[in-house]
Amino acid sequence: MHIFLEQLAKEAEKQNRCLFRIAEMKDGALETLELRPAPACQDCYSIAKVFTMTAIGLLWDRGILDPGERICEILAGDCPPGMDPRWREVTVDMALRHQCGLPAGFLDIDAQDPYSFGGRDFLRYLLETPPVYPPGARSLYGDGAYYLLSRVVSKKAGRPLDDFLWETLFWPLQVREAAWSRCPLGYPMGATGLFIRTEDLAKLGAVYLQGGLYGGKRILSARWIALALARGYELSPAGPGGALGKAGMFGQMLLILPAQNRAVAWQGYDQKGGGALAEWAAGFRDSAAGGNF
Numbered sequence: 178m179h180i181f182l183e184q185l186a187k188e189a190e191k192q193n194r195c196l197f198r199i200a201e202m203k204d205g206a207l208e209t210l211e212l213r214p215a216p217a218c219q220d221c222y223s224i225a226k227v228f229t230m231t232a233i234g235l236l237w238d239r240g241i242l243d244p245g246e247r248i249c250e251i252l253a254g255d256c257p258p259g260m261d262p263r264w265r266e267v268t269v270d271m272a273l274r275h276q277c278g279l280p281a282g283f284l285d286i287d288a289q290d291p292y293s294f295g296g297r298d299f300l301r302y303l304l305e306t307p308p309v310y311p312p313g314a315r316s317l318y319g320d321g322a323y324y325l326l327s328r329v330v331s332k333k334a335g336r337p338l339d340d341f342l343w344e345t346l347f348w349p350l351q352v353r354e355a356a357w358s359r360c361p362l363g364y365p366m367g368a369t370g371l372f373i374r375t376e377d378l379a380k381l382g383a384v385y386l387q388g389g390l391y392g393g394k395r396i397l398s399a400r401w402i403a404l405a406l407a408r409g410y411e412l413s414p415a416g417p418g419g420a421l422g423k424a425g426m427f428g429q430m431l432l433i434l435p436a437q438n439r440a441v442a443w444q445g446y447d448q449k450g451g452g453a454l455a456e457w458a459a460g461f462r463d464s465a466a467g468g469n470f
Contacts, residue, residue: 429444
């Protein structure tokens with residue numbers, strides 16, 4: 178076992194973090210450490226957004242979608258006639274940046290009762306909700322934007338988001354199993370509800386760490402990686418050494434650590450958030466720790 182995993186596990190216990198598993202990709206090698214017995218697949222909550230953002234990149238690489246496209250033009254046949262006209266201004270890029278104009282926390286199935294969303298058609302409910310600020314004017318984090326993006330991917334790919342990702346991402350990364358919560362009309366939620374193994378989160382981090390490559394094979398273009406990181410699509414600064422990360426509810430974390438050539442993920446259940454542990458991981462140095470046991 179690499180000493181990083183052992184020391185990260187010790188630090189997690191020191192911080193009273195209830196983690197189930199930690200996985201790392203380092204120099205092309207994958208390792209997983211189980212800390213507590215738990216089902217193999219766990220809800221990664223908002224880390225799901227990184228997968229949805231990646232699907233947008235896969236379509237962009239294929240020349241099928243551009244972030245500047247207007248969402249209501251893509252979904253023209255599905256938009257309700259009585260929607261607020263300001264929705265016609267919203268682009269894919271605005272949704273990726275949470276700049277649609279939706280209220281904070283909108284369409285969050287983890288914190289809200291989905292039976293309060295006005296019926297089976299979540300897209301209608303969303304588009305009949307007036308923007309609380311002009312689209313593009315500011316960012317308010319929530320789940321509604323990424324449900325929109327799930328619908329965009331489904332329309333452009335001609336199949337649901339998760340079916341598209343099985344062909345273009347999950348299979349190439351050798352993801353063993355994954356399941357995504359869906360709306361009543363059968364579309365993946367996009368923002369949350371993705372049940373997946375910890376090691377498969379680390380594999381996605383490795384794709385971004387390696388400029389779009391995995392196992393020497395091209396998954397995403399280097400141009401998309403550069404664009405996504407420059408625009409802050411879901412991956413945010415997470416510590417020293419250029420660390421980037423995405424956290425999920427109840428302590429889930431995906432970290433990309435360029436200074437260490439490492440991608441790491443953990444899943445668990447607690448209310449502490451991942452900030453302090455992510456800072457520790459970003460500050461780890463293999464040379465100081467003595468490498469492998």
